[in-house]
Amino acid sequence: MTVTMRPARAPDIPISYGVLERSDETHDVATLRTYPVAGRLPSFAPGQFSMIGIAGVGEVPISISSPADDDTAHSYTIRAIGAVTQRLVRAGVGDVVTVRGPFGRPWDMASAEGGDVAFIAGGIGIAPLRAAIEEVVRDRQRYGRIIVLVGATTPDNVVFRPWLESLRQTGVDVRLTVDRPGPDASSWFGNVGLVTELIVDAVGSVSRVVQDDNPGDEATRDRLSAFLCGPDAMMMATVVELEQLGVDPDHIQLTLERNMQCAIGTCGHCQLGGLLICRDGPVVTATQLGDALTTSEL
Amino acid sequence: MPTERTPVIIDIKGLQVLVDVLIEQGNEVFGPQVIDDVIAIRPLTSVDQLPAGWTDDQGAGRYRLHNDHSHGRFGYAVGPQAWKPLLHEPTLHTLSMTQSHAADPVEVHVTATRKGRRAFLGVRPCELEAIVRLDTVLLRGPNVDRAYRSARSDLMLIVVNCTVPASTCFCTAMNTGPRVSENVTIHDLEITELVNEHDGGPRYVVTPASRQGAEILDVLGSRTSTVAMTNQDALDIEAGFRRAESSIERHVDTKELHDVMIASSENALWAELADRCLACGNCTAVCPTCFCTSVNEITDLSGTTTERWRHWDSCFSLEFSRVGNAPVRSSVASRYRHWLTHKLGTWHDQFDESGCVGCGRCITWCPVGIDLTAEIPALRTAALSGGDSRPASGDQ
Ligand SMILES: Cc1cc2nc3c(=O)[nH]c(=O)nc-3n(C[C@H](O)[C@H](O)[C@H](O)COP(=O)(O)OP(=O)(O)OC[C@H]3O[C@@H](n4cnc5c(N)ncnc54)[C@H](O)[C@@H]3O)c2cc1C
Ligand code: SF4
Ligand code: SF4
Numbered sequence: 180m181t182v183t184m185r186p187a188r189a190p191d192i193p194i195s196y197g198v199l200e201r202s203d204e205t206h207d208v209a210t211l212r213t214y215p216v217a218g219r220l221p222s223f224a225p226g227q228f229s230m231i232g233i234a235g236v237g238e239v240p241i242s243i244s245s246p247a248d249d250d251t252a253h254s255y256t257i258r259a260i261g262a263v264t265q266r267l268v269r270a271g272v273g274d275v276v277t278v279r280g281p282f283g284r285p286w287d288m289a290s291a292e293g294g295d296v297a298f299i300a301g302g303i304g305i306a307p308l309r310a311a312i313e314e315v316v317r318d319r320q321r322y323g324r325i326i327v328l329v330g331a332t333t334p335d336n337v338v339f340r341p342w343l344e345s346l347r348q349t350g351v352d353v354r355l356t357v358d359r360p361g362p363d364a365s366s367w368f369g370n371v372g373l374v375t376e377l378i379v380d381a382v383g384s385v386s387r388v389v390q391d392d393n394p395g396d397e398a399t400r401d402r403l404s405a406f407l408c409g410p411d412a413m414m415m416a417t418v419v420e421l422e423q424l425g426v427d428p429d430h431i432q433l434t435l436e437r438n439m440q441c442a443i444g445t446c447g448h449c450q451l452g453g454l455l456i457c458r459d460g461p462v463v464t465a466t467q468l469g470d471a472l473t474t475s476e477l
Numbered sequence: 478m479p480t481e482r483t484p485v486i487i488d489i490k491g492l493q494v495l496v497d498v499l500i501e502q503g504n505e506v507f508g509p510q511v512i513d514d515v516i517a518i519r520p521l522t523s524v525d526q527l528p529a530g531w532t533d534d535q536g537a538g539r540y541r542l543h544n545d546h547s548h549g550r551f552g553y554a555v556g557p558q559a560w561k562p563l564l565h566e567p568t569l570h571t572l573s574m575t576q577s578h579a580a581d582p583v584e585v586h587v588t589a590t591r592k593g594r595r596a597f598l599g600v601r602p603c604e605l606e607a608i609v610r611l612d613t614v615l616l617r618g619p620n621v622d623r624a625y626r627s628a629r630s631d632l633m634l635i636v637v638n639c640t641v642p643a644s645t646c647f648c649t650a651m652n653t654g655p656r657v658s659e660n661v662t663i664h665d666l667e668i669t670e671l672v673n674e675h676d677g678g679p680r681y682v683v684t685p686a687s688r689q690g691a692e693i694l695d696v697l698g699s700r701t702s703t704v705a706m707t708n709q710d711a712l713d714i715e716a717g718f719r720r721a722e723s724s725i726e727r728h729v730d731t732k733e734l735h736d737v738m739i740a741s742s743e744n745a746l747w748a749e750l751a752d753r754c755l756a757c758g759n760c761t762a763v764c765p766t767c768f769c770t771s772v773n774e775i776t777d778l779s780g781t782t783t784e785r786w787r788h789w790d791s792c793f794s795l796e797f798s799r800v801g802n803a804p805v806r807s808s809v810a811s812r813y814r815h816w817l818t819h820k821l822g823t824w825h826d827q828f829d830e831s832g833c834v835g836c837g838r839c840i841t842w843c844p845v846g847i848d849l850t851a852e853i854p855a856l857r858t859a860a861l862s863g864g865d866s867r868p869a870s871g872d873q
Contacts, residue, residue, distance in 0.1 A: 190620050192572065195582040217582040234574040234583050235776035235783040260801050274579045438799050440772045440790075443620035447769030447790070448797060450819065452739075453826025458619060474742045476811030 190443050193232065193277035194218035198270050199252060204338045208303060209268045210244065210256040213276060220280055222250050225288070225310035226434060226462045229280030230442045231255055233270070237263040238277060240439045240457075242307035246314065253278075256306035256338065282442045283461045286311045286406055286432055294402030294430075295323035297382055299417050301330045301374055301409025305338050307434050307461075308408050316351065323402070326352040326381050330374030330413070333361045354381055374409070375416045382424055407433040415472045418465045428465035435460045435468075452477055484684040485694060485703035486671075486710065489550070492681055493524045494701040496598065498693060504596040504633060507563065509556065514542055516556030518563065521598065528553065535643035535837065538846030548679045549672040551599065554643035555836050559604045559765035560597055564628045565611060567789045571624065571772070574783040589624040589787075596633035602654035603646075605636050605664055606834040607765030612663065613828045614768050624787075633689060634664040640672075640717050645837030647727040647850055653834045655721040657686075665690035669714055682706060682714060727837065727850045730857065734831075737853075738822025740860040742814065746852065751810035753845050758791030760839035760847075761816065766832050769797070792816050817849060 196213035203209050220229065223243050232238025245254035259268040270276060288311060296315055298308045315322055327346060331337040334357055347353040354377050356370035370377060382403060403426050407414045414433050421431055435456050440446035442457045449456035452471045454463065471477055487495070499506050500522065508521035511528045521527070527550035534541045535554065542553070571589040576582075600608070615622035616629065639648070639655035648654030657667050669682040683703075685691035697703065761767040771790040776783045790797055793812050798805035806812045824832030833849075840848045 191623055192585055192587055193574070193583065194585075197580070234576045235774055235780055237772075237774055271579070275576065275582055277574070277583050277585075436800055437805065438797070440770065443622075444618040445615055445620070445622045445625075445768065446771070447792070448771070450815070450823070450827075453823040455827055476806045476808060477742065477815075 190279055190282070191441070193230070193234075193238065193279050194220070195275045196220075196253070196278050198272050198274045198276065201270065201272055204256060205336050207259045207268065208256060208336075208338050209259075210254050211267065211270055211276070212245070212252055212254045213278070214252045216275060219251070220253070220278060223247055223253070223281035224285035225314055226286035226307060227281035227283050228307070228442075228461065229253070229255070229278045229282065230439070231257075231267065232263060232277045233266045234277060236266045238279070239263045239267075240282070240436075240442060240461075241267075242310075242434070242461075243281065244306045244309045246310050246317075256303070256309070258303040279442065282457055284459065284463075286434075286462050288314060290430065291315075291404035291406075292321045293323075294404055295326070297326040297328065297378075297403060297405045299328045299374060299378070299405060299407050299409070301413040302332070302336065303338060304408035304410075304413075304434075305329055305343075306408075308406055309339065309342075311406055312346070312351075316346065316349065324352060325350075326354075328354050328356075328374050328377045328381060330356050330358075330377075330409070332358045334363075334367045334369070335361065352381060373416070374413060375420050378417065378420045379424065382421065382426070404430040405432070407431065411435075411472050418468075422465070431465035432462050433465065433468065434462045482684060484682050484706050485698065486706055487681050487683060487697070487701060487703050489524055489678045489681075491697065491701040491703065492550075495683075495693070495697055496522065496524060498696050498700065499596045499598075499633065502594070502693075504594045506596045506598055507560075508598040509551075509553075511542065515540065516542070516553055517558065518556075518560060518597075518599075524550065527551070527599075532641060533643055535645045535841045536846075537645070537840050537848045538843055540841050547672060548677070549641075549670055550679060551637045551670045552641045552672070554639060554641065554646055555601055555604065555838060557763050557838065557842055559607055559763075559836070559838075560600060561607070561611070561765050561767075563595070563597070564608065565615065565622075565625055565768060565789075566628075569624055569787045570784060571787050572785045574785065575781060576783075577781050587623070590627040591624075592627075594631040594633075596635060598635045599637045600634055600664070601639055601836075602636060602657040602661075603639075603648045603651070603834040603836045604765055605634065605657060605661055606651075606653040607836070608634070609661060609663060610766040610828070610830060610832065610834065611768060613830060633666075633693070635666045635668060635690075636664045636686075638667065638669045638718070640670060640721050642721055642725050643837060643841075644726050645840045646725055647729055647835040647837060649722055649725050649835075650727070650729040650731060651831060651833060651835030652731075653836075655725070656718050662686070666693065669717070671710065671713060671717070673713075682710065727840075727848075729835070729850050729853055731831075734853070734857075735822045735825045737857045737860040738818045741818070741856045744856055744859050746855055746859070747810040747814040750813050750847065750852065751808065753847055754793075754809055754813050755845060756793045756809045756812060757844060758793040759842045759844060761791040761793060762789065763838040763842045764820075765836060765838070766820075766834060767791075771797075792819070817852075820849075821853075 195217040200212040228242045241255045244256040259265040360367040437449040444458040533553040575584045615625040665687045667684040671680045820832040
């Protein structure tokens with residue numbers, strides 16, 4: 180029996196975007212600002228990603244790091260770790276890359292409205308959070324306090340440091356921490372240690388502030404929404420920490436990384452237990468995640 | 478229209494007429510044949526190519542064909558490959574990309590489509606169920622697999638019910654055979670072979686299952702003598718299915734199997750299985766529902782033209798789960814756990830059905846003879862006793 184077809188918007192066919200601008204963020208991270216040269220991608224929401232590639236090298240999933248209100252030029256902030264990302268990070272202005280997308284479930288920003296918001300990033304994990312942070316800062320009357328916690332290996336590896344400093348100027352509670360302050364330790368005024376060590380102080384104090392504003396409101400602690408991106412181990416430790424502080428796991432969102440070949444739910448690579456990350460994620464709540472990250476090698 | 482469902486009976490000559498009609502209507506017909514000592518699916522123009530008298534002897538890590546000189550053409554169970562390679566090709570060129578200079582737009586030429594009508598004759602009920610599973614994954618998700626969609630278009634599916642199951646089959650446990658279920662609606666004709674060794678050749682009870690199937694039967698009726706089914710025939714068919722069902726040796730208790738699998742993630746059995754499993758991936762290659770693929774790109778010497786290929790991949794390979802510089806599933810235990818848990822557990826979460834249709838291929842073709850039906854009871858016992866497992870979620 181013949182199967183009825185439905186029209187696809189060709190999410191499997193790469194189209195061409197040109198590099199409009201590139202900026203080196205750290206020694207191995209660069210942001211490529213791209214614009215459509217032949218065809219264009221549908222609108223995206225913060226947290227979604229594209230399959231971006233260089234013809235002949237391959238394509239990889241990368242989150243869109245620019246704000247969603249610019250629907251034409253998209254930025255990708257990429258860390259060079261392997262064959263494809265190394266070539267992407269070296270791309271020059273005018274070079275053409277291939278893109279497919281946008282894919283996946285975005286951050287659920289609406290659920291965070293009316294409460295405090297914490298963004299917690301490890302390393303390159305700040306990239307998928309940037310579009311969401313920009314949105315919250317732009318609509319800041321809809322949210323309570325805004326906290327941004329970023330951990331990196333060394334001060335030189337803090338991605339978007341100038342932007343983070345500028346956020347701090349606008350009243351966002353930005354806290355940075357590094358594993359090692361490095362040779363110029365004297366010039367590092369941030370924290371040293373894991374990003375999870377910043378949580379109690381930052382989040383705990385915010386909860387108290389909210390409680391003072393709403394005496395007797397039992398639900399205030401739940402009114403913190405957290406957005407996480409980083410290595411699996413960092414995210415798991417962060418979830419544990421947040422849950423201990425009483426944050427509702429429904430209000431903890433994480434973006435997950437798994438191997439992806441197709442990004443359209445048919446290659447099977449991005450399974451994490453019952454989740455297909457490209458279809459059911461990459462953004463999931465801690466509730467949806469359950470014990471998927473604590474089960475080793477799942 | 479109930480009349481549409483009325484079966485007719487044809488003999489082997491009638492079956493040839495069916496093949497002829499399918500070919501005349503522009504179909505390339507495929508059917509089971511003996512190739513390299515196994516039952517394999519190949520293009521077919523004559524019923525003489527069907528495996529007359531052949532039957533199979535299957536067990537854990539064992540497959541042998543022998544000819545018992547019966548009149549039947551379908552007296553065996555499933556061979557090593559289902560119809561999957563024809564629908565979801567092992568190696569597929571998906572597109573070419575041309576770019577002369579880094580600053581030029583990339584021209585993309587999509588090739589992942591095929592043209593032409595096909596008819597699959599001799600699809601077993603469990604194999605039909607496997608096609609239902611592939612349809613769900615590759616056609617009914619938020620996005621459609623282009624190549625699979627075109628392979629599934631213009632396709633006639635002709636089921637031949639099983640009357641001689643193998644010892645590795647457990648379709649009765651998975652509700653997928655030996656007779657095609659009334660809940661499946663993707664096929665066009667349903668055939669049951671009746672072999673009576675005393676009165677000559679085999680006869681075929683043909684029931685239409687779709688409008689196209691009914692039309693084919695109309696043409697068949699005008700070209701060959703068909704007879705109506707008698708009460709005795711109906712009794713013979715029922716007796717045949719009861720014999721087939723009672724000959725099935727392997728069983729899986731599917732009650733809350735999803736929950737059992739989910740609760741088994743820390744079971745010590747996985748490490749024990751890993752001592753035996755070679756991580757060869759045979760089980761994934763022969764499984765009619767395994768769909769995973771990987772993509773790679775090959776460039777010509779000038780770097781101008783890139784060919785993008787897609788290959789079947791296996792969750793038993795280390796590269797499969799690679800993220801950054803390391804695989805997520807580095808131990809064989811975790812890879813075996815992933816495979817079996819996906820088949821019987823998480824497939825339900827992802828696609829609302831089971832990833833296993835009980836065909837038994839992974840048992841037969843495992844070089845060390847690992848038999849999932851023998852392992853599941855231990856998982857169930859541990860999961861129910863609590864042990865090191867977590868409480869199960871809702872029944873799927
Ligand atoms: C949803 C999502 C969002 C992401 N967002 C970002 C982001 O914003 N920024 C960022 O920096 N990273 C991001 N990542 C991570 C990024 O996708 C990986 O770092 C990237 O895939 C690494 O690719 P690579 O080719 O450079 O590295 P590799 O690990 O070398 O290769 C990745 C893939 O290529 C294959 N491969 C590698 N080497 C070979 C070889 N020699 N031969 C054949 N195949 C090979 C591997 O099988 C692997 O699947 C994201 C990941 C996901 C899933
Ligand atoms: S898991 Fe084994 S028995 Fe089940 S469908 Fe796949 S090959 Fe057949
Ligand atoms: S066929 Fe057997 S040995 Fe090979 S990967 Fe599967 S279970 Fe392991």
